[in-house]
Amino acid sequence: xxxxxxxxxxxxxxxxxxxxxxxxxxxxxxxxxxxxxxxxxxxxxxxxxxxxxxxxxxxxxxxxxxxxxxxxxxxxxxxxxxxxxxxxxxxxxxxxxxxxxxxxxxxxxxxxxxxxxxxxxxxxxxxxxxxxxxxxxxxxxxxxxxxxxxxxxxxxxxxxxxxxxxxxxxxxxxxxxxxxxxxxxxxxxxxxxxxxxxxxxxxxxxxxxxxxxxxxxxxxxxxxxxxxxxxxxxxxxxxxxxxxxxxxxxxxxxxxxxxxxxxxxxxxxxxxxxxxxxxxxxxxxxxxxxxxxxxxxxxxxxxxxxxxxxxxxxxxxxxxxxxxxxxxxxxxxxxxxx
Amino acid sequence: xxxxxxxxxxxxxxxxxxxxxxxxxxxxxxxxxxxxxxxxxxxxxxxxxxxxxxxxxxxxxxxxxxxxxxxxxxxxxxxxxxxxxxxxxxxxxxxxxxxxxxxxxxxxxxxxxxxxxxxxxxxxxxxxxxxxxxxxxxxxxxxxxxxxxxxxxxxxxxxxxxxxxxxxxxxxxxxxxxxxxxxxxxxxxxxxxxxxxxxxxxxxxxxxxxxxxxxxxxxxxxxxxxxxxxxxxxxxxxxxxxxxxxxxxxxxxxxxxxxxxxxxxxxxxxxxxxxxxxxxxxxxxxxxxxxxxxxxxxxxxxxxxxxxxxxxxxxxxxxxxxxxxxxxxxxxxxxxxxxxxxxxxxxxxxxxxxxxxxxxxxxxxxxxxxxxxx
Numbered sequence: 200x201x202x203x204x205x206x207x208x209x210x211x212x213x214x215x216x217x218x219x220x221x222x223x224x225x226x227x228x229x230x231x232x233x234x235x236x237x238x239x240x241x242x243x244x245x246x247x248x249x250x251x252x253x254x255x256x257x258x259x260x261x262x263x264x265x266x267x268x269x270x271x272x273x274x275x276x277x278x279x280x281x282x283x284x285x286x287x288x289x290x291x292x293x294x295x296x297x298x299x300x301x302x303x304x305x306x307x308x309x310x311x312x313x314x315x316x317x318x319x320x321x322x323x324x325x326x327x328x329x330x331x332x333x334x335x336x337x338x339x340x341x342x343x344x345x346x347x348x349x350x351x352x353x354x355x356x357x358x359x360x361x362x363x364x365x366x367x368x369x370x371x372x373x374x375x376x377x378x379x380x381x382x383x384x385x386x387x388x389x390x391x392x393x394x395x396x397x398x399x400x401x402x403x404x405x406x407x408x409x410x411x412x413x414x415x416x417x418x419x420x421x422x423x424x425x426x427x428x429x430x431x432x433x434x435x436x437x438x439x440x441x442x443x444x445x446x447x448x449x450x451x452x453x454x455x456x457x458x459x460x461x462x463x464x465x466x467x468x469x470x471x472x473x474x475x476x477x478x479x480x481x482x483x484x485x486x487x488x489x490x491x492x493x494x495x496x497x498x499x500x501x502x503x504x505x506x507x508x509x510x511x512x513x514x515x516x517x518x519x520x521x522x523x524x525x526x527x528x529x530x531x532x533x534x535x536x537x
Numbered sequence: 538x539x540x541x542x543x544x545x546x547x548x549x550x551x552x553x554x555x556x557x558x559x560x561x562x563x564x565x566x567x568x569x570x571x572x573x574x575x576x577x578x579x580x581x582x583x584x585x586x587x588x589x590x591x592x593x594x595x596x597x598x599x600x601x602x603x604x605x606x607x608x609x610x611x612x613x614x615x616x617x618x619x620x621x622x623x624x625x626x627x628x629x630x631x632x633x634x635x636x637x638x639x640x641x642x643x644x645x646x647x648x649x650x651x652x653x654x655x656x657x658x659x660x661x662x663x664x665x666x667x668x669x670x671x672x673x674x675x676x677x678x679x680x681x682x683x684x685x686x687x688x689x690x691x692x693x694x695x696x697x698x699x700x701x702x703x704x705x706x707x708x709x710x711x712x713x714x715x716x717x718x719x720x721x722x723x724x725x726x727x728x729x730x731x732x733x734x735x736x737x738x739x740x741x742x743x744x745x746x747x748x749x750x751x752x753x754x755x756x757x758x759x760x761x762x763x764x765x766x767x768x769x770x771x772x773x774x775x776x777x778x779x780x781x782x783x784x785x786x787x788x789x790x791x792x793x794x795x796x797x798x799x800x801x802x803x804x805x806x807x808x809x810x811x812x813x814x815x816x817x818x819x820x821x822x823x824x825x826x827x828x829x830x831x832x833x834x835x836x837x838x839x840x841x842x843x844x845x846x847x848x849x850x851x852x853x854x855x856x857x858x859x860x861x862x863x864x865x866x867x868x869x870x871x872x873x874x875x876x877x878x879x880x881x882x883x884x885x886x887x888x889x890x891x892x893x894x895x896x897x898x899x900x901x902x903x904x905x906x907x908x909x910x911x
Binding site (some may be wrong): 443480 | 547551555587668670672739745771779
């Protein structure tokens with residue numbers, strides 16, 4: 200940002216995000232336990248970590264809310280009557296009926312269908328975003344658990360995600376897949392594995408907390424926990440359904456645009472998608488038929504050559520026989536040979 | 538247990554260091570090429586079917602390239618007839634480009650096979666054009682892969698090639714081995730899916746609810762960007778975050794930086810998917826799991842894995858997020874040949890091709906297996 204430039208909302212948000220990260224870093228810098236053994240310092244540290252993680256989740260909530268607002272600004276609830284006549288949305292139900300009247304009804308209906316497809320696509324995107332937001336929040340929850348594990352009994356009352364409301368997970372262990380992928384990426388790129396230090400097995404929950412000593416190690420923890428949360432989302436049937444709906448909605452939206460564009464090009468007597476497909480289909484047929492025709496032609500030629508060879512052989516045999524007969528014929532002497 | 542104290546100021550220094558290394562790495566990377574082909578010069582190019590091309594690499598080759606200063610005389614020039622070891626036909630997936638097998642001179646499957654005395658042929662499916670949307674999987678197998686095997690045998694006095702199938706190409710290789718068993722000698726499969734419905738298979742889970750016919754009808758040949766986005770979405774944290782955060786670590790490692798840039802190009806330089814073949818593969822293999830269920834029909838013939846009689850080496854990666862180990866291991870219970878062997882590689886999908894360990898440990902095993910038996 201240039202000096203003197205006014206602070207934009209985006210810039211403020213970025214500062215806010217850095218602030219939340221800085222708070223988490225400060226919380227980790229808090230001495231975990233006083234030398235006199237009191238629990239006050241530990242509790243204070245735990246509260247600071249929880250507070251910082253909550254701030255991080257709030258950042259995710261803000262981002263999601265912004266996306267949601269942008270999407271809902273374009274959409275309208277069913278039954279929501281717009282102010283007549285300037286802001287009529289094409290998906291408005293009475294307009295759908297009106298689109299069936301008049302000489303341009305086919306065009307009008309196509310327009311309405313296209314608008315409905317756009318609306319459906321938007322909703323599908325929003326639903327996917329909602330699930331991704333949930334997963335990202337879960338990743339922060341898991342990070343918090345790694346930094347300061349909550350004993351199982353207290354887990355139910357521990358600070359949870361700002362919007363997800365899902366139960367706090369236990370200390371995560373990275374699966375073989377993520378560990379393998381990490382090893383693979385490191386080996387392939389030649390980079391150094393800066394992964395976390397594994398807590399020794401069998402220790403109490405309080406001693407299983409991760410102790411990142413650098414920002415990079417903290418990032419690594421966040422990455423591993425977020426990835427684990429994302430893996431769970433991928434395995435969730437809700438995600439498969441949301442993804443399928445997104446793909447179907449996008450396909451139908453593209454179909455709508457294709458048909459619209461096709462009509463416009465046709466009106467200008469320019470080749471459109473249908474024309475190209477027709478040409479390509481004919482070309483495909485020709486390419487398939489050509490080798491077959493060549494094969495048939497080659498086979499016919501081979502048969503013809505074989506027939507001619509046989510005929511030549513027969514003629515040669517006849518000629519030989521004629522020569523033989525002629526040589527023994529009494530009147531052959533003194534005359535030209537055949 | 539006392540935690541070590543954390544120095545808050547350390548973060549500031551860490552970010553500063555990272556930024557400096559990033560600047561150096563970017564500066565060094567700017568001068569590096571971004572190749573879209575392998576490093577080994579091709580000795581011969583042969584057209585196969587309607588679109589594919591067979592790239593041949595002969596032992597003693599490289600005379601066209603940088604390995605020797607001058608081309609050899611006619612007597613010493615590499616030729617297919619002069620070799621003793623059987624040729625190897627490599628068939629790669631339609632999804633990415635095969636130059637991952639020849640990404641760098643130090644880690645090239647093609648060079649290693651060639652150095653062991655095998656004439657190597659790589660089937661390049663090439664970029665599908667508009668009319669290629671109608672080319673089916675049957676045509677890829679029969680008109681592409683089978684035709685390549687026949688062409689190679691013709692060029693090597695009737696000697697059948699070993700077939701090395703990789704990922705989706707491995708599935709194609711299995712299909713060929715089942716349908717036309719007389720066309721190949723031995724079969725090597727790398728990270729090849731056989732069971733497309735294992736619990737860990739995220740690709741399969743996502744594919745179940747998709748209407749591929751409708752997608753193909755509307756999108757035609759499937760865009761590489763779409764497919765790349767689909768694959769990246771399986772590991773977004775690693776591929777879009779960690780990979781680039783680690784990048785500055787390579788600032789002082791020229792070779793690693795070059796490898797990174799080559800891999801970076803390869804990852805997103807993907808061909809489009811021919812519509813008919815893509816739809817058929819997604820439906821028959823991913824949605825119906827036809828290869829395992831025995832419901833598959835290709836080239837007008839039913840196809841089952843017990844038809845595969847060629848000696849088979851099945852190599853899978855233990856931590857593969859694209860082809861789970863179980864998806865590849867399923868072959869052992871269904872394949873027809875008694876000469877079957879498996880190798881579990883402790884790594885991920887790409888590690889099998891490009892990791893140092895694969896080239897140090899896996900390749901010698903493959904070469905030894907090819908050299909044994911019938």
